[in-house]
Amino acid sequence: MSQPVLDVSDVDKNFGGLRALSNINLQIKQGTTHAIIGPNGAGKSTLLNVCIGRLPPDRGAVIFNSDVITGRQPHEINQMGVVRVFQTPAIFPDLSVKQNVMLPAFAKRDGAFRLNMMQAVADQRQLESEAEHWLEDVGLLSHQHQLVGSLSRGDKRRLELAMGLIQKPRLLLLDEPTAGMSRHDTNTTIELLKKIKLRGMTEVIIEHDMHVVFSLADRISVLAQGQIIAEGTPEEIRGNPKVQEAYLGG
Numbered sequence: 001m002s003q004p005v006l007d008v009s010d011v012d013k014n015f016g017g018l019r020a021l022s023n024i025n026l027q028i029k030q031g032t033t034h035a036i037i038g039p040n041g042a043g044k045s046t047l048l049n050v051c052i053g054r055l056p057p058d059r060g061a062v063i064f065n066s067d068v069i070t071g072r073q074p075h076e077i078n079q080m081g082v083v084r085v086f087q088t089p090a091i092f093p094d095l096s097v098k099q100n101v102m103l104p105a106f107a108k109r110d111g112a113f114r115l116n117m118m119q120a121v122a123d124q125r126q127l128e129s130e131a132e133h134w135l136e137d138v139g140l141l142s143h144q145h146q147l148v149g150s151l152s153r154g155d156k157r158r159l160e161l162a163m164g165l166i167q168k169p170r171l172l173l174l175d176e177p178t179a180g181m182s183r184h185d186t187n188t189t190i191e192l193l194k195k196i197k198l199r200g201m202t203e204v205i206i207e208h209d210m211h212v213v214f215s216l217a218d219r220i221s222v223l224a225q226g227q228i229i230a231e232g233t234p235e236e237i238r239g240n241p242k243v244q245e246a247y248l249g250g
């Protein structure tokens with residue numbers, strides 16, 4: 001079997017006396033979409049935060065493409081290609097759609113001052129055309145000059161996705177991409193994520209909406225009270241009595 005893109009190994013995470021994650025083992029293969037489902041408070045967001053370096057685990061390791069990333073800073077892990085989209089407060093409502101998309105790419109550039117004016121102008125043009133490319137990709141190009149504060153909820157999600165994609169992620173982490181969306185916006189988001197998946201992107205998606213999960217996931221892990229109680233293909237998970245129980249009992 002090929003090396004997994006992400007390998008979570010024996011991870012524990014406690015908050016005081018609360019064991020939020022207990023002996024988590026998870027391998028995500030290149031080019032697959034892996035959904036993490038489970039009741040509220042199961043530890044899903046905590047697991048994602050451990051993966052992106054926001055929370056240090058109490059035990060265990062996270063390995064990304066053979067590099068141990070446990071203990072690294074979130075921005076280092078991000079630079080390595082692990083990109084989380086949604087649930088980010090990173091949108092600037094008073095800037096335009098295009099300016100927002102340019103921000104993450106701009107932040108990724110080295111901090112060296114551009115003393116050469118021509119170079120600075122060329123850089124700016126390059127960044128703008130990259131931003132336009134990703135806005136077109138998510139279907140927002142016609143909104144590029146609009147202020148972000150005036151976008152619909154669904155369009156904001158598209159924008160956040162473009163802001164993730166411009167960073168050229170090797171692993172995309174999505175925490176509840178369709179939370180609070182209308183059915184129409186949910187379906188549009190599903191189609192968009194399907195398109196990205198078809199290009200071979202590796203994705204981890206946390207999601208409550210089973211329609212979204214079953215539309216996108218190659219494999220599903222079920223988290224309950226900090227433990228993975230089941231893992232398998234969508235068909236295996238659908239028929240698993242332990243999963244039914246965790247949801248009904250949760």
Ligand code: ADP
Nearest residue numbers: 015018020038039040041042043044045046047
């Ligand atoms: P989920 O995303 O599955 O709903 P979370 O990972 O957010 O679950 O939370 C798992 C458990 O850890 C919950 O009981 C939650 O209250 C607790 N928790 C999460 N973050 C913190 C924190 N920063 N400090 C203390 N407890 C936390």
Ligand code: MG
Nearest residue numbers: 041044045046
């Ligand atoms: Mg959560």
